[in-house]
Amino acid sequence: xxxETLPAARRRTRAARRWGRHxxxxxxxxxxxxxxxxxxxxxxxxxxxxxxxxxFHAGADLTxxxxxxxxxxxxxxxxxxxxxxxxxxxxxxxxxxxxTMVVGLLVALVLDALKSRGRLLGVIVLLPWAMPRxxxxxxxxxxxxxxxxxxxxxxxxxxxxxxxxxxxxNSGFSxxxxxxxxxxxxxxxxxxxxxxxxxxxxxxxxxxAAQVDGARYWRLVLRVRLPMLRPLMVVLLVMSTIWAFxxxxxxxxxxxxxxxxxxxxxxxxxxxxxxxxxxLQQGKAAAIAVIxxxxxxxxxxxxxxxxxxxxx
Amino acid sequence: MxxxxxxxxxxxRAPLWLAVTIICVVCLFPFFWMLLTSLKPDSDIFxxxxxxxxxxxxxxxxxxxxxxxxxxxxxxxxxxxxGTTVVGTVIAATAGYALARFRxxxxxxxxxxxxxxxxxxxxxxxxxLFIIIRSAGLLSSYPGLIxxxxxxxxxxxxxxxxxxxxxxxxxxxxAAMVDGASRLGAFxxxxxxxxxxxxxxxxxxxxxxxxxxxMFALTIMxxxxxxxxxxxxxxxxxxxxxNWGGVMAASVIFSAPVIGFFLLVQRRLVQGMVVGAIKG
Numbered sequence: 001x002x003x004e005t006l007p008a009a010r011r012r013t014r015a016a017r018r019w020g021r022h023x024x025x026x027x028x029x030x031x032x033x034x035x036x037x038x039x040x041x042x043x044x045x046x047x048x049x050x051x052x053x054x055x056f057h058a059g060a061d062l063t064x065x066x067x068x069x070x071x072x073x074x075x076x077x078x079x080x081x082x083x084x085x086x087x088x089x090x091x092x093x094x095x096x097x098x099x100t101m102v103v104g105l106l107v108a109l110v111l112d113a114l115k116s117r118g119r120l121l122g123v124i125v126l127l128p129w130a131m132p133r134x135x136x137x138x139x140x141x142x143x144x145x146x147x148x149x150x151x152x153x154x155x156x157x158x159x160x161x162x163x164x165x166x167x168x169x170n171s172g173f174s175x176x177x178x179x180x181x182x183x184x185x186x187x188x189x190x191x192x193x194x195x196x197x198x199x200x201x202x203x204x205x206x207x208x209a210a211q212v213d214g215a216r217y218w219r220l221v222l223r224v225r226l227p228m229l230r231p232l233m234v235v236l237l238v239m240s241t242i243w244a245f246x247x248x249x250x251x252x253x254x255x256x257x258x259x260x261x262x263x264x265x266x267x268x269x270x271x272x273x274x275x276x277x278x279x280l281q282q283g284k285a286a287a288i289a290v291i292x293x294x295x296x297x298x299x300x301x302x303x304x305x306x307x308x309x310x311x312x
Numbered sequence: 313m314x315x316x317x318x319x320x321x322x323x324x325r326a327p328l329w330l331a332v333t334i335i336c337v338v339c340l341f342p343f344f345w346m347l348l349t350s351l352k353p354d355s356d357i358f359x360x361x362x363x364x365x366x367x368x369x370x371x372x373x374x375x376x377x378x379x380x381x382x383x384x385x386x387x388x389x390x391x392x393x394x395g396t397t398v399v400g401t402v403i404a405a406t407a408g409y410a411l412a413r414f415r416x417x418x419x420x421x422x423x424x425x426x427x428x429x430x431x432x433x434x435x436x437x438x439x440x441l442f443i444i445i446r447s448a449g450l451l452s453s454y455p456g457l458i459x460x461x462x463x464x465x466x467x468x469x470x471x472x473x474x475x476x477x478x479x480x481x482x483x484x485x486x487a488a489m490v491d492g493a494s495r496l497g498a499f500x501x502x503x504x505x506x507x508x509x510x511x512x513x514x515x516x517x518x519x520x521x522x523x524x525x526x527m528f529a530l531t532i533m534x535x536x537x538x539x540x541x542x543x544x545x546x547x548x549x550x551x552x553x554x555n556w557g558g559v560m561a562a563s564v565i566f567s568a569p570v571i572g573f574f575l576l577v578q579r580r581l582v583q584g585m586v587v588g589a590i591k592g
Binding site: 024025028029030032033035036037039040043044046047048050051054062106107110113114121123124125126127128130131132133134135136138139140142143145147148150153185189238239242245246248249252253256268269272273276277282285286288289290292293296300 | 338360407426433438494524526
């Protein structure tokens with residue numbers, strides 16, 4: 001379509017619209033972005049700054065309180081409950097992220113091996129992700145019930161009689177085992193499906209070439225296919241680390257009282273919330289939140305850095 | 313080559329189907345067990361050897377939930393989830409379109425900022441958002457909770473919408489503008505309908521996230537009449553923790569809408585989310 005073949009009237013309107021287009025290309029995009037920017041500035045950026053601000057104050061009973069500098073952080077450093085919770089969060093996070101990535105990869109490989117027959121299985125795999133965590137937390141607790149739970153029954157049936165009537169929620173460690181099981185159950189789906197999409201994007205020629213060279217299945221997966229997915233793996237690692245580090249729902253729902261028995265399942269997210277809204281220690285809670293934020297920021301940067309170095 | 317893969321496949325087949333069976337059982341059993349427990353009479357629930365079927369299912373637990381505060385909690389959840397979905401999807405669609413089609417200054421940085429929002433731990437936001445909502449007088453109100461849910465949902469929504477708009481050839485909108493549509497009209501009449509898959513994916517994501525969310529609901533909805541389902545279910549569980557049948561019936565009602573929604577649009581949703589993750 002060239003200018004000569006257009007009717008004159010059309011050419012005129014087109015010229016007249018040029019000014020409108022100028023407006024469209026300068027003001028309109030900002031108009032379209034405005035609501036999103038308002039949310040990001042007002043409901044994300046400002047709150048982060050406010051959390052830092054509050055952590056330098058002795059806020060209690062929902063008032064900001066006087067400025068106390070870093071004393072919240074100093075008292076946290078010598079607080080054994082906080083240190084235990086920090087370590088517990090890190091252990092929980094490392095164990096669950098590793099388990100989720102490994103299980104997610106295995107599930108993705110199964111789905112990949114099934115080719116198009118795996119479509120229904122793909123839906124089944126994703127169901128746990130959609131289930132509300134409050135509901136799945138309750139169901140998992142029920143399955144691990146000491147007397148009537150299916151897990152103790154099954155363990156007993158395969159000869160582990162030690163577990164007959166075993167009360168999982170009587171100790172911190174065994175509670176964390178159950179919470180981890182539920183957490184992995186609900187976070188594997190997304191990781192697995194994302195990895196599947198990555199595996200499917202492997203160029204078939206390279207896989208075939210490796211097969212011609214006689215590469216065995218696992219060698220092919222570990223040496224050829226996974227290295228091609230490194231960018232995706234880093235993203236998934238960062239995402240699952242952040243999810244695990246701020247896991248809240250399962251802890252809140254499954255342990256009684258939240259963080260119990262005797263503070264033995266308290267993690268940083270729970271500690272933040274309990275301090276802020278149950279103990280009304282706003283300043284302390286803000287300081288814990290800031291520490292969570294900084295740890296995750298450092299972890300994200302380290303991941304991305306190491307990924308960049310590895311690809312260079 | 314075919315010989316080799318043929319042999320490898322045969323060797324792999326048995327473990328493969330074993331793995332498929334295990335995956336199915338692990339994924340589905342909690343759902344099955346929740347549903348079954350909610351239907352079994354108490355005498356079948358509390359047995360040393362679990363009963364994996366029931367001959368006399370009863371629906372009385374569901375009907376008795378009707379007379380509690382549960383319908384109100386359900387309605388609250390619905391209003392908050394639908395509100396978040398509508399507002400969040402509009403924001404995601406407009407911002408995604410702007411970032412896909414216009415040469416906005418600092419577009420690269422804007423995209424990174426949007427992605428970073430997804431990475432912010434929620435516990436960092438919960439205290440200041442509570443203060444903001446309280447000073448705005450919006451505690452225990454629908455808009456108050458919806459405001460808290462926007463930061464959790466728009467980031468992925470913007471990424472999904474942007475990638476869908478990028479996949480639509482801009483010539484279609486240009487053709488509409490040649491025919492007299494304004495830029496906004498072309499967005500609304502041409503691009504948006506074509507990006508329907510992305511729109512529904514980000515809408516469902518927003519719905520599922522806000523329907524399932526516990527921490528903000530716990531914090532903002534302090535008046536028990538305004539509580540959403542996660543909070544109400546958790547309280548119900550804490551009060552009647554021995555009434556497993558009743559708790560499971562409540563869990564089924566809580567899970568059913570979101571699972572149904574998910575099944576309706578799962579393929580699109582998954583595509584959208586995976587695209588978001590890979591491009592990120």
